[in-house]
Amino acid sequence: xxxxxxxxxxxxxxxxxxxxxxxxxxxxxxxxxxxxxxxxxxxxxxxxxxxxxxxxxxxxxxxxxxxxxxxxxxxxxxxxxxxxxxxxxxxxxxxxxxxxxxxxxxxxxxxxxxxxxxxxxxxxxxxxxxxxxxxxxxxxxxxxxxxxxxxxxxxxxxxxxxxxxxxxxxxxxxxxxxxxxxxxxxxxxxxxxxxxxxxxxxxxxxxxxxxxxxxxxxxxxxxxxxxxxxxxxxxxxxxxxxxxxxxxxxxxxxxxxxxxxxxxxxxxxxxxxxxxxxxxxxxxxxxxxxxxxxxxxxxxxxxxxxxxxxxxxxxxxxxxxxxxxxxxxxxxxxxxxxxxxxxxxxxxxxxxxxxxxxxxxxxxxxxxxxxxxxxxxxxxxxxxxxxxxxxxxxxxxxxxxxxxxxxxxxxxxxxxxxxxxxxxxxxxxxxxxxxxxxxxxxxxxxxxxxxxxxxxxxxxxxxxxxxxxxxxxxxxxxxxxxxxxxxxxxxxxxxxxxxxxxxxxxxxxxxxxxxxxxxxxxxxxxxxxxxxxxxxxxxxxxxxxxxxxxxxxxxxxxxxxxxxxxxxxxxxxxxxxxxxxxxxxxxxxxxxxxxxxxxxxxxxxxxxxxxxxxxxxxxxxxxxxxxxxxxxxxxxxxxxxxxxxxxxxxxxxxxxxxxxxxxxxxxxxxxxxxxxxxxxxxxxxxxxxxxxxxxxxxxxxxx
Numbered sequence: 001x002x003x004x005x006x007x008x009x010x011x012x013x014x015x016x017x018x019x020x021x022x023x024x025x026x027x028x029x030x031x032x033x034x035x036x037x038x039x040x041x042x043x044x045x046x047x048x049x050x051x052x053x054x055x056x057x058x059x060x061x062x063x064x065x066x067x068x069x070x071x072x073x074x075x076x077x078x079x080x081x082x083x084x085x086x087x088x089x090x091x092x093x094x095x096x097x098x099x100x101x102x103x104x105x106x107x108x109x110x111x112x113x114x115x116x117x118x119x120x121x122x123x124x125x126x127x128x129x130x131x132x133x134x135x136x137x138x139x140x141x142x143x144x145x146x147x148x149x150x151x152x153x154x155x156x157x158x159x160x161x162x163x164x165x166x167x168x169x170x171x172x173x174x175x176x177x178x179x180x181x182x183x184x185x186x187x188x189x190x191x192x193x194x195x196x197x198x199x200x201x202x203x204x205x206x207x208x209x210x211x212x213x214x215x216x217x218x219x220x221x222x223x224x225x226x227x228x229x230x231x232x233x234x235x236x237x238x239x240x241x242x243x244x245x246x247x248x249x250x251x252x253x254x255x256x257x258x259x260x261x262x263x264x265x266x267x268x269x270x271x272x273x274x275x276x277x278x279x280x281x282x283x284x285x286x287x288x289x290x291x292x293x294x295x296x297x298x299x300x301x302x303x304x305x306x307x308x309x310x311x312x313x314x315x316x317x318x319x320x321x322x323x324x325x326x327x328x329x330x331x332x333x334x335x336x337x338x339x340x341x342x343x344x345x346x347x348x349x350x351x352x353x354x355x356x357x358x359x360x361x362x363x364x365x366x367x368x369x370x371x372x373x374x375x376x377x378x379x380x381x382x383x384x385x386x387x388x389x390x391x392x393x394x395x396x397x398x399x400x401x402x403x404x405x406x407x408x409x410x411x412x413x414x415x416x417x418x419x420x421x422x423x424x425x426x427x428x429x430x431x432x433x434x435x436x437x438x439x440x441x442x443x444x445x446x447x448x449x450x451x452x453x454x455x456x457x458x459x460x461x462x463x464x465x466x467x468x469x470x471x472x473x474x475x476x477x478x479x480x481x482x483x484x485x486x487x488x489x490x491x492x493x494x495x496x497x498x499x500x501x502x503x504x505x506x507x508x509x510x511x512x513x514x515x516x517x518x519x520x521x522x523x524x525x526x527x528x529x530x531x532x533x534x535x536x537x538x539x540x541x542x543x544x545x546x547x548x549x550x551x552x553x554x555x556x557x558x559x560x561x562x563x564x565x566x567x568x569x570x571x572x573x574x575x576x577x578x579x580x581x582x583x584x585x586x587x588x589x590x591x592x593x594x595x596x597x598x599x600x601x602x603x604x605x606x607x608x609x610x611x612x613x614x615x616x617x618x619x620x621x622x623x624x625x626x627x628x629x630x631x632x633x634x635x636x637x638x639x640x641x642x643x644x645x646x647x648x649x650x651x652x653x654x655x656x657x658x659x660x661x662x663x664x665x666x667x668x669x670x671x672x673x674x675x676x677x678x679x680x681x682x683x684x685x686x687x688x689x690x691x692x693x694x695x696x697x698x699x700x701x702x703x
Contacts, residue, residue: 005195005203008094008126009185010140011069013041015092017061017083018075019052025074025098025146027053029134032143035151040142043068061086070094072134072144077101080116080130088123095120097129098146103191104131117193125194132190133166136173138183139209145186150177153433157182157209158295159288162200163216164189172214172288179445180428180436181292184210198225201240205233211295214287215278217244220269223597227276234277239294239461241279243287244269267619268595275621277464279457285425286453289446293454296442297417300462303381304328305455306374307353310360310367314386314423314448315353321449325456329353330379339376343369352377364399368406375414381459382417384451389422389436389443391429401439408440417458419444421451484673484698486532487574491677491694498666500659502691503683505579511554517578518553524581527556528693529564533571535695540567546581553578582692585685586641586651590660591678592622592667602664604632606641607681614638622664629657629664642684651684659689673699 014033019026030053033042043064044057051057058064061071061083071092075083077099087095102113113130120127128135136143138152147170159181163169166188173186184207187200197215204210213233220226233240273280279294281287305327307318322329329352332340340350343366345359354374360366367385375383385407390396404420411418419442426432426445436443446454485494492502507530508514518525529542537543541563544556557576564573589607594600602624605617618632633639633653644650659682667677676697683690 003203003206005094005126005199007069008128008195009135009137009142009187009203011040011094011137011142011144013043013066013068013070014038014142014144015043015045015061015064015068015071017045017071017073017087019044019046019057020074021052023074028148029072029074029144029146030055032136032145032149035149036136036138036141036143038141038143041068061090061092064090068092070096070144072096072098072146074098074146077112077130081112081119084116084119084123084125087125093124094126095128096132096134096144097127097190097193098132098134099129100131102130102193113191113193120194127194128187129190130193132188133169135185135187136183137185139185139207150174152177152182153430154180154182157184158211159183159214159291160185160187160204160207160210160212161214161216161288162187162189162197162204164192164197164218165216166190168216168284172216172284175284176288176292178427179288179292180433181288181444192221196221196225198222198229201226201229201233205229205236205238210238211298212239212241212291214291215240215242216284216287217242220597227272227598230276230278234465237299237465239277239279239291239465241281241287241291241294241457242273243281243284265595268598268601268621271601271619271621272598274464277461277467279461279464281453281457285446285450286457289444289450290454290457292444293419293451294458294461296419297382297458299465300381300417300459302463303379303459304330305452305459306330306377306380306383307386307452308356308367308370308374308383309353309386310356310358311386312355312357315351315355318353318386318448318452321452322456325453327452327456327459330377332374332377333379336373336377339373340370343373360403361399364402364406367403368410371407371410371418372413375410375416375418380416381462382419382455383414384455385418385420386423386448386451387420388426389420389432389441389445391427391432391445393431396431396435401435404435404439404441408442411442412440418442419451419455421446421448423448425450484670485696486698487530488528488537488694489530489574489577490532491696492691495663495666495679495691495694498662498669500662500666500679500691501689502694503579503582505577507575507577508557509575511557514557514576514578515550515553518547519550521578521580524548525553526579526581527553527560528577528579529560530574530577531564531568531571532574534564534568537693540564582683582688582690583685584648585683585688586648587681588656588660588684589617589678589680590663590682591676591680592664592674593676594672594674600664600668602660602667604629604660605636606638622668624661624664626654626657626661629660630654632660633657649686652687652689655687656682656684656689659691663691670696675699 044052046057049059103110134144136145337350348357422445425447485491496502506517527544587607589605591603600622603617603619616637618635642651678695679691
């Protein structure tokens with residue numbers, strides 16, 4: 001590989017700096033070289049020289065006397081600053097820092113890490129860490145890893161582990177080995193003073209052995225670089241499965257901005273995953289197992305899941321778990337049903353999930369014939385068969401091997417993705433390996449629940465891979481406007497100029513003007529206070545609805561002003577808007593905000609007073625298309641209201657989606673000083689979609 005990190009992650013020479021026999025880290029790192037069979041050059045550096053672990057040691061880095069690809073620094077944090085110039089003088093350009101006591105330990109540690117980063121930049125040294133366990137290149141048998149490794153038994157390794165936690169990376173590798181899953185790489189990034197997860201992902205995109213990446217994240221430290229790397233992985237067809245904990249720090253927002261409290265940082269990361277084609281999971285087991293299934297299958301066609309078992313009860317459980325995971329179980333076609341009816345016993349019923357029945361114990365070919373039929377069903381993107389491979393001698397039998405041989409034969413003939421999984425999570429032992437080698441089954445002992453979730457995520461990733469954008473924020477560079485719309489009317493007028501339909505209304509400054517305009521409208525009217533300092537008008541008595549008659553309009557005008565001035569004495573009041581009342585429709589909320597890491601996002605939900613009460617919202621990174629907005633509407637729990645509920649007109653979703661996308665573009669055009677733009681409600685009835693109320697919040701001017 002010609003990647004800039006190739007020498008770091010595929011080293012032909014390694015130096016252990018600060019090596020000592022007293023160190024558990026030195027002993028483990030040295031033993032790992034033997035465990036994996038590393039055949040490159042090894043150099044040990046110890047201030048006293050002599051021998052360390054039976055290997056000659058030099059006293060100073062410069063005494064090595066020849067090029068070294070990577071140095072593992074096992075020296076105290078306070079001496080690291082002196083070590084980097086020594087590496088540079090010796091021509092060593094890659095270093096792994098085991099030591100802790102940096103940014104994770106407080107202000108003093110952060111300052112020390114900043115000095116370390118500055119030195120690394122000055123001397124052109126790529127740093128992995130500090131506070132990390134290193135990496136393992138299983139493909140080239142090159143470990144620079146400071147806790148004990150176990151030999152890898154799996155021959156066909158396809159997935160890489162990248163983790164900000166070294167200890168969790170080790171645990172994931174143990175689980176992978178227990179499941180018979182091979183690894184190509186394992187990388188611990190620690191504090192990421194130099195090389196971070198983004199750079200590691202970028203490197204692995206170019207690695208031909210790595211088919212998928214399992215990523216554990218505590219935080220994203222460089223969002224633009226992370227986005228670029230993930231986009232590149234998606235474009236290369238290399239899936240990333242991510243388990244992320246915690247949430248990023250939120251920009252301080254005024255309590256007036258609804259959108260910030262409705263979104264939450266974790267939901268923004270969900271939107272990031274959708275935009276860049278990442279698959280998000282919530283457990284370490286699903287992280288490894290989903291990455292493995294994706295690595296074996298790659299991109300799937302559209303469709304649902306077919307499932308075969310020898311147990312009717314398990315089929316019922318599978319149907320429930322599929323519903324939980326959001327994967328469809330399409331019905332069998334008439335042709336497939338007829339084919340199965342000819343093969344099954346007379347008490348068997350063609351169905352998905354398919355119970356092959358205990359007849360397979362009398363006729364092992366029944367399972368093979370059933371899998372042949374189900375795997376030919378065009379509505380299925382993938383097919384699971386459920387049968388345990390023996391992990392102990394007591395479980396092995398001639399019948400089991402006959403069944404497995406039939407499964408393997410059907411898998412070989414199938415023109416779609418198939419996988420044999422176990423009923424429950426089981427170990428992949430030496431006996432399991434021998435049986436799989438003998439029969440040729442594509443098998444994973446992940447259990448039904450993990451297996452169905454992995455398939456659901458594989459289908460999800462395949463869909464995302466077809467839709468992933470070529471750029472994350474291709475409209476975010478629009479120049480900001482010189483003026484700042486602030487009050488409701490100013491915001492609505494701005495939106496109207498950007499192609500967003502708004503309710504026609506006029507701002508008046510006297511009761512007489514209010515009466516005159518209401519009369520001209522010739523219908524029930526709505527009156528609202530207009531002030532950049534009063535976002536929640538109803539809470540201050542600033543709204544009057546369904547008003548008719550001159551006297552009532554004049555009285556409503558005076559009451560609104562009196563109530564608003566009493567509630568917010570210092571508010572700037574621009575007047576009262578008078579507009580027509582609209583017939584009943586669905587009220588939507590559309591709000592944008594600027595996330596500190598990922599930039600502008602947009603939220604859509606049920607509006608009016610329900611937005612805070614129900615918090616039924618969908619979120620995306622901006623910009624969005626009309627199709628994106630359609631998906632957002634479909635994700636709302638209350639979406640049935642859009643289709644005509646109890647006599648109300650059905651909302652034309654495509655028109656509503658076009659308006660929502662236009663609101664997103666309007667927010668982007670306001671530039672980076674915009675904190676939040678909110679339309680609540682966006683009234684929707686049939687094809688008439690109108691913004692009834694708008695609000696903008698801006699960041700404070702810099703001092």
